[in-house]
Amino acid sequence: MKISDVLTGILLAIFGLAVILYAQTFPPIPGQDFGPRAFPSIIGVGFVLCALLLVRNGLRTQSRAAWLKLSDEFRSSHSVFRFLLVPAAVIAYILFSDRVGFAVFSVIFLLVLFLSFGVRPLTAVIVSVLGGALIFYGFYSLLHVPLSWGVLEPLI
Structure with a gap:
C-alpha cells in the first residue's frame, strides 16, 4: 500500500x-x-x-x-484481517482493560498480534509475557501511571 x-x-x-x-x-x-x-x-x-x-x-x-x-497484498482477506486487527485490539483495550487489567490484557494483546503476524507460538508466548511485564513495570513503577489491575487485583 x-x-x-x-x-x-x-x-x-x-x-x-x-x-x-x-x-x-x-x-x-x-x-x-x-x-x-x-x-x-x-x-x-x-x-x-x-x-x-x-x-x-x-x-x-x-x-x-x-x-x-492499494498493493496486491490487500486483495488477500488474511492481510486485511491482520491490518484491521491492530485498531481492533486498541478498541478492545479501551473497552475491556479496566475489567481485565493492563498486565493481563497487554500479554493477550501482544500474543494475538504476534500469532496473527506469523511469529512462532513459543516465541510469541515468551515475548508477550516478557514484553507485557516490562511495559507494565515501566509505566506503573517508573512512570507512576495508575494502571488497572483488573482480575489480578485480589492478588495484590
Whole structure:
C-alpha cells in the first residue's frame, strides 16, 4: 500500500490537534509548574510540525500522484484481517482493560498480534509475557501511571 505524504500529513495533523485539545482537559496539579497537560501537548505540537513537513514535501514531490494506492497484498482477506486487527485490539483495550487489567490484557494483546503476524507460538508466548511485564513495570513503577489491575487485583 502506498499512502501519499500529503494524506499522511493531513491525518497526522488532525491527530496532533486532537492530542493537544484533549490534553487541555487534564486538571492541573497544585504546586507544580508543569502538569499532566505539558507532555501530551508537546507531543501533539511535534505531530503537527511533522505533519506540516510531510505535506510540504508531498506537495513538492508528488503533485499528481495518487494519495492512496492499494498493493496486491490487500486483495488477500488474511492481510486485511491482520491490518484491521491492530485498531481492533486498541478498541478492545479501551473497552475491556479496566475489567481485565493492563498486565493481563497487554500479554493477550501482544500474543494475538504476534500469532496473527506469523511469529512462532513459543516465541510469541515468551515475548508477550516478557514484553507485557516490562511495559507494565515501566509505566506503573517508573512512570507512576495508575494502571488497572483488573482480575489480578485480589492478588495484590
